[in-house]
Amino acid sequence: MRNAETVLAIVRERGKRGLPLEDVYRMLYNPDLYLRAYGRLYKNKGAMTKGTTDETVDGMSLAKIENLIDDIRHERYRWTPVRRVHIPKRKGDKDLSDCPPGGINSCKKLCVPFWKHTTNRR
Numbered sequence: 238m239r240n241a242e243t244v245l246a247i248v249r250e251r252g253k254r255g256l257p258l259e260d261v262y263r264m265l266y267n268p269d270l271y272l273r274a275y276g277r278l279y280k281n282k283g284a285m286t287k288g289t290t291d292e293t294v295d296g297m298s299l300a301k302i303e304n305l306i307d308d309i310r311h312e313r314y315r316w317t318p319v320r321r322v323h324i325p326k327r328k329g330d331k332d333l334s335d336c337p338p339g340g341i342n343s344c345k346k347l348c349v350p351f352w353k354h355t356t357n358r359r
């Protein structure tokens with residue numbers, strides 16, 4: 238298995254060249270990626286603040302990462318939907334808190350079709 242730095246370099250390079258990624262789901266099997274993400278999150282001021290669940294960053298452990306990877310590998314993990322919150326901006330505009338950097342328009346293109354797809358499966 239490739240280390241996280243190699244995987245991220247490949248993702249970055251393919252993104253710069255506008256090429257599609259392959260086997261993205263398999264990248265989630267790499268525990269180094271989770272450790273790097275934890276390393277970037279735990280030092281933030283809001284890391285100990287509870288979000289939509291009662292979990293905080295300090296609850297992460299190697300065992301939890303291994304269980305998460307195992308659940309993803311065997312298709313047992315269920316992604317939890319995000320709660321949308323409109324955040325008022327200084328000029329009176331509103332933005333969605335869970336949108337990608339492109340703003341509301343790109344969020345409508347990316348998030349809404351996915352959300353409709355997951356909710357219609359029942």
